[in-house]
Amino acid sequence: MIHKRRFAVLIGIVLFSSLLILSFLHLLPLNLFSIQQKPEPVPQQIYDYYFILDEADGHSLMYVPLVVSVGDEILTEENKLYEVVKIEENRAYARFVRDINLDKYKKK
Structure with missing residues (x-):
């Protein structure tokens, strides 16, 4: 009985941790390959004339x-x-x- 309970807890921990790792791996490309913004154009220098x-x-x-x-x-x-x-x-x-x-x- 104790072995079944330990086995169930161990399986639960493994499933939870694998689900957690897969969710991080799913979101990882969004951080690594984010869309790069265009640089802002250089503002025009203002002259007196x-x-x-x-x-x-x-x-x-x-x-x-x-x-x-x-x-x-x-x-x-x-x-x-x-x-x-x-x-x-x-x-x-x-x-x-x-x-x-x-x-x-x-x-x-």
Whole structure:
């Protein structure tokens, strides 16, 4: 009787420990092979002023004391619309988009 009880306890301990080990082995790949996050992009350094240059020929469009971001639109004195496509240090390069006709916006 004592041997049967010891055997049952021993079997219970073995089953419990094997279940515990299998559960840890099941969760182990989640910790070892976790998905790596993309590194955050380096924030743009902020300058006191920006030169906005034409991307095609490099001539200066304007000088602004504002923070410039990619996607900003610029309207020059000649009513030409440009979009900022690249920023290097305090130089922003803009691509010509279209001519703007302001006559159609004037009140008659």
